[in-house]
Amino acid sequence: MMKSVMEVLLLLMLFFTAHAKEKSYSPPEKTTQTRCRSPEKETFTCWWEPGSDGGLPTTYALYYRKENSETVYECPDYHTAGENSCFFNKNDTSIWVNYNISVVATNALGRAFSDPVDIDVVYIVEPNPPEKLTVVVMEDKGWPFLLVSWEPPHKADTRSGWITLIYELRVRLEEEEDDWEMHHAGQQKMFNIFSLRSGGEYLVEVRCKPDHGFWSEWSSTSYVKVPDFFSALIFLILTWLLHMNSHSLKHCILPPVPGPKIKGFDNKLLKNGNSDEIFSALVVPNFPPASASKYEEMLVEYLEVYVPEEPELMLEESKDLLDGCLKSLNSRSDSDSGRGSCNSHTLLMDKCGETKEEERQTNRESSLMETQGWKEEAINHDTSGKVKTWPSVYSPLPQYGSNPLDKQSSLETAKQHSLSTSSFLIQPGTKDALGPSYTDFCLSNKENHLHPQTLAHRALQTRSDVNISNIGCKRSPATEYVEVQRVNKEDMVLLQPVVSRCGHIEGCPNLPKGEDYSKLKGVDCDNRLLLQREGTGEDVCPCVEQETNREGGNCYTSSTVSTTQKPTACMYTAMPLQEETAVTLNGYVDTATMGNLPSC
Amino acid sequence: MPGTIRSVSLVWVVLLVCLSSRRTSVGAAPICTNGQVGCHVLSLDNLFDRVIQHSARMHGISSDLHSEFEQYFLPSKNQIGRVGRICHTSTIITPNGKENAQRMAREQLTEVILKLLIAWRDPLWHFHQSISHHHDFNNFSSNKALEMNAMVHELRQGVEKVAEKMQVLGIISNSVTSLASPDVLLPSDSADWRLMKDYDLLYCFRRDSNKVQNFLKILKCRIVPDHGC
Numbered sequence: 001m002m003k004s005v006m007e008v009l010l011l012l013m014l015f016f017t018a019h020a021k022e023k024s025y026s027p028p029e030k031t032t033q034t035r036c037r038s039p040e041k042e043t044f045t046c047w048w049e050p051g052s053d054g055g056l057p058t059t060y061a062l063y064y065r066k067e068n069s070e071t072v073y074e075c076p077d078y079h080t081a082g083e084n085s086c087f088f089n090k091n092d093t094s095i096w097v098n099y100n101i102s103v104v105a106t107n108a109l110g111r112a113f114s115d116p117v118d119i120d121v122v123y124i125v126e127p128n129p130p131e132k133l134t135v136v137v138m139e140d141k142g143w144p145f146l147l148v149s150w151e152p153p154h155k156a157d158t159r160s161g162w163i164t165l166i167y168e169l170r171v172r173l174e175e176e177e178d179d180w181e182m183h184h185a186g187q188q189k190m191f192n193i194f195s196l197r198s199g200g201e202y203l204v205e206v207r208c209k210p211d212h213g214f215w216s217e218w219s220s221t222s223y224v225k226v227p228d229f230f231s232a233l234i235f236l237i238l239t240w241l242l243h244m245n246s247h248s249l250k251h252c253i254l255p256p257v258p259g260p261k262i263k264g265f266d267n268k269l270l271k272n273g274n275s276d277e278i279f280s281a282l283v284v285p286n287f288p289p290a291s292a293s294k295y296e297e298m299l300v301e302y303l304e305v306y307v308p309e310e311p312e313l314m315l316e317e318s319k320d321l322l323d324g325c326l327k328s329l330n331s332r333s334d335s336d337s338g339r340g341s342c343n344s345h346t347l348l349m350d351k352c353g354e355t356k357e358e359e360r361q362t363n364r365e366s367s368l369m370e371t372q373g374w375k376e377e378a379i380n381h382d383t384s385g386k387v388k389t390w391p392s393v394y395s396p397l398p399q400y401g402s403n404p405l406d407k408q409s410s411l412e413t414a415k416q417h418s419l420s421t422s423s424f425l426i427q428p429g430t431k432d433a434l435g436p437s438y439t440d441f442c443l444s445n446k447e448n449h450l451h452p453q454t455l456a457h458r459a460l461q462t463r464s465d466v467n468i469s470n471i472g473c474k475r476s477p478a479t480e481y482v483e484v485q486r487v488n489k490e491d492m493v494l495l496q497p498v499v500s501r502c503g504h505i506e507g508c509p510n511l512p513k514g515e516d517y518s519k520l521k522g523v524d525c526d527n528r529l530l531l532q533r534e535g536t537g538e539d540v541c542p543c544v545e546q547e548t549n550r551e552g553g554n555c556y557t558s559s560t561v562s563t564t565q566k567p568t569a570c571m572y573t574a575m576p577l578q579e580e581t582a583v584t585l586n587g588y589v590d591t592a593t594m595g596n597l598p599s600c
Numbered sequence: 601m602p603g604t605i606r607s608v609s610l611v612w613v614v615l616l617v618c619l620s621s622r623r624t625s626v627g628a629a630p631i632c633t634n635g636q637v638g639c640h641v642l643s644l645d646n647l648f649d650r651v652i653q654h655s656a657r658m659h660g661i662s663s664d665l666h667s668e669f670e671q672y673f674l675p676s677k678n679q680i681g682r683v684g685r686i687c688h689t690s691t692i693i694t695p696n697g698k699e700n701a702q703r704m705a706r707e708q709l710t711e712v713i714l715k716l717l718i719a720w721r722d723p724l725w726h727f728h729q730s731i732s733h734h735h736d737f738n739n740f741s742s743n744k745a746l747e748m749n750a751m752v753h754e755l756r757q758g759v760e761k762v763a764e765k766m767q768v769l770g771i772i773s774n775s776v777t778s779l780a781s782p783d784v785l786l787p788s789d790s791a792d793w794r795l796m797k798d799y800d801l802l803y804c805f806r807r808d809s810n811k812v813q814n815f816l817k818i819l820k821c822r823i824v825p826d827h828g829c
Contacts, residue, residue: 042698068686094696096807122810161821161829162698162814187828211656212663212810 026054027110031084031103034117037126040155041095041163041210044088044121045081048103048114056107062086067098095121125213127165128153135204135224144198144226146171149190150206150219165208169193170218174201199228644765648820651758655816658751659809661744666802668741687804688793689719694811701818707772710763713815716808717756723793724749727801748805755812771823 029051038044050060062075075086102116130150138147148169156163169183169191185191185206196202202225205218242249642650692715695701701709728745766772793801821829 068690090697090699096694096696096811120807122807157698159821159825159829160698160702161817162701164817212659
C-alpha cells in the first residue's frame with residue numbers, strides 16, 4: 001500500500017518536473033532605443049523599449065548621471081509619461097548639461113543594462129505642434145488668397161526669448177491627396193497663400209522647430225473653401241462679347257487685304273483668252289479728251305478789248321488759240337509776232353504801224369464785243385517765270401453817252417493773245433461798272449489765244465464809261481494808244497498818247513503838248529499797276545502812267561489807265577512788273593518788270 | 601559706330617561706379633559711438649538683432665565642425681573619456697535653466713556673455729592652428745575654424761557695443777567692467793584648455809556658443825521686446 005502511494009508520488013513529481021523544464025527563465029534582455037525629448041527645453045522625457053523579459057516579471061529602472069559628476073540618480077517619475085518612460089521635471093532638468101542615461105532591466109534571474117545615452121537637453125527639443133491655426137480667405141484686387149495664422153505651442157516660451165521657433169506650412173486641395181505644397185514661414189506667425197483655384201477646398205497644416213532641434217508634428221488640419229470669384233464672371237462676359245464681335249474684331253486686327261481690281265477687267269475673259277476683248281474693256285472712253293469744245297474750255301484766256309472805230313480792237317484770234325493753252329509758251333512765237341501776244345501791250349502804236357494794221361484788220365474781222373471798255377489785264381506767266389502782262393488800257397471816257405466819240409476816246413487795250421496768261425485783273429474801281437464780268441484763266445502758262453467767240457464769255461468787261469471819273473479831265477478825244485515818251489530816271493516809262501489829243505488835258509504839267517503820259521508809280525499788293533498822276537496835283541487828269549523798266553525806250557508800252565470815281569485820285573492800274581522787260585523789235589515793251597515794285 | 605558704343609559703355613561704367621560707391625557708402629557708414637558726424641546710428645534693437653544673428657551663425661559653424669569631427673574621428677563609445685571631459689569655461693557660472701536665466705540681472709547676464717566670448721579667443725586660435733597643420737582635415741574644416749575664430753572676435757566687439765549702448769541708455773548700470781584679459785576672468789584653477797583634445801574643444805565651444813546666443817536673446821527680449829520675442 002505504501003509502495004503504491006510512493007510510486008504515484010514519484011510519478012507525479014516526475015511529471016511535474018518534466019513539465020517544468022519546458023519553461024526557461026532568464027535574466028531580462030537589456031532595453032533598447034532610449035529616446036529622450038524635451039518639448040520646451042525645460043523638461044524632458046525618456047522612453048525605452050524593453051527587451052525580452054526572460055519570462056519573469058521584470059522591472060525597469062533608469063539611472064542617470066550628470067556631467068562630470070559621479071552621482072547616479074534614478075528617474076524621478078516613471079508614470080507621468082506612460083509606460084516605459086521617465087519624466088524629468090523642471091527641477092531635475094539642467095540645460096547645457098550632459099546627461100548620461102541608462103536603463104536597467106531587472107528580473108528574478110538577473111538584470112541588464114542598456115546602452116547609455118548622452119544627451120544635452122538643448123539638442124533634443126521637439127516642440128508641440130503650433131496651435132490655433134486659422135485660415136481665412138481674403139481678396140487682393142479681385143484675386144483671393146488664404147491668410148493663415150497660428151500660435152506657437154503654449155508650452156514653448158518664445159516670449160522671453162528662451163526658445164526661438166521657425167514654422168512651416170503645407171497646403172493641398174482636398175481631392176489631391178499627398179500633393180502638398182510646402183511653405184517656409186520663418187519666425188512669423190502668419191502667412192499668405194496665393195494662386196488659389198476658385199471653388200477649391202483646401203487643407204492647411206503647420207509645424208514648428210526650434211533653431212537647433214526637431215520638427216514638431218503637423219498641427220490639426222484646417223479646412224477652407226475658396227468661393228467662386230467675381231472675375232470669373234467677368235471673364236465669361238468678355239469671352240462672350242469677344243465671340244459676338246469676333247467678326248468685326250477680326251476685321252479690325254487683321255484687315256482683309258484688298259485684292260487688286262481693275263475696272264472693267266474681267267477675270268473670266270482672261271481665262272477665256274481673247275486678249276483684245278480684255279484690253280478693250282480697259283480702255284476708258286473719252287480719254288484723252290479729244291473734242292475741241294472741251295479743249296477750248298480749257299483755254300486760257302484773255303481778252304481784250306473793244307475798239308469802236310478804229311480797229312482798235314485787238315482781238316485776235318489765232319488759229320493757235322486752240323492749241324494755245326496747252327502748248328508751252330516757248331513753243332509759240334512770242335509776243336512779238338505782231339499778232340499781239342500776251343506779252344505785248346494792247347495798244348498798237350503808229351510806230352508799230354504795220355502790226356497795228358494787221359491787228360486792226362484782224363480785229364475787225366473778228367467779231368467783237370463791243371463793249372465799252374473792256375479791260376482786262378492779264379498776267380501772263382510764261383514758263384520761264386516771267387510775268388508778262390498786258391495791261392489794258394482804260395479809256396478815260398466820259399460816262400455818259402457812248403458814242404463813237406466816247407468810244408474813240410476810250411482807250412482800250414487791245415488784247416491779244418498773250419503768250420501766256422494766267423489771270424486777269426480787274427481794276428477795282430471799274431468793278432462797279434462791270435456788267436457781266438468774267439475772269440478766265442489760262443490753264444497753263446501757255447499761250448492763250450483768244451477766241452472771238454469765247455471772248456464774249458470770257459472777256460472781262462468793264463465799262464469805262466461809268467467808271468471814268470474823268471470829270472476833271474477832258475480827255476475827250478480819248479487816246480487809244482499811248483506811246484512811250486521817254487524813260488525817266490526812276491525807271492519810269494512815261495507814256496504819251498499817240499494821238500496828241502491830250503493837249504486838252506489839264507493838269508498835266510509834265511506832259512508836253514499833245515502828249516499824254518502815264519506814269520506808273522508802282523504795283524500794289526494785288527499785282528496791280530499803280531499809275532501816278534503827273535505832277536503833284538491830284539485832281540485832274542488821270543494821267544496814264546506806266547512804270548516800266550528802263551528799257552521802255554521808244555516803244556509804246558501799254559498801260560492801263562483806270563479812272564476812278566474820284567476825280568482826285570488817279571486810277572491806278574497795277575501791273576506786275578518783272579525784272580526784265582523784253583523790248584521787242586516791234587516796239588512793244590514787255591512790261592514784265594517787277595523791279596520797282598514795292599514789296600507787298 | 602564704335603565711337604557710340606564706347607561712349608555708351610563709358611556711361612554705363614560711370615553709372616555702375618556711382619551706384620556701387622553709393623551702396624558701399626551706405627553700407628560702410630560707421631556706427632556712431634560717441635556722437636560723431638556722418639555716422640550711421642543704430643538703435644539698440646538693431647544692435648541686438650545684429651549680434652544675435654552673428655551668434656547664431658557662429659553656433660552653426662561650430663555645430664558643423666563638431667559633426668564632422670564625430671564622423672571622422674568617432675570617439676570610442678567608451679564613456680570614461682567623455683565623462684571626464686571638462687570645458688575650461690565650466691568655472692564661469694552660467695544659468696542652467698530658464699528660471700535661473702530670467703532671475704539673473706541684466707548686467708550679470710551681459711557679463712557672462714562677455715566672459716564666455718573672451719574665454720574662447722585664444723583656444724579657438726590655437727584650434728585653428730592645429731587643424732590647419734593637421735593633414736587629416738580638409739580645407740573646408742580649416743576655413744570654418746578660421747571663420748569661427750574671427751567671429752568670436754567680432755561678436756565680442758558687438759556685445760561690447762551693445763553693453764555700451766545699454767549703459768548710455770541707462771538700462772544697465774556701469775558695473776560691467778571692461779574686460780581686457782582672459783586671465784582676469786578665469787580663476788587660476790580652471791582647467792587648461794591646452795590639455796583638451798580637439799574634439800572636446802569643439803564640443804565645449806558648440807555649447808558655449810549656444811549659451812551666448814540664448815543669453816543674448818533673453819537679454820533682448822527683456823530689454824527691447826518686439827514681435828520676434
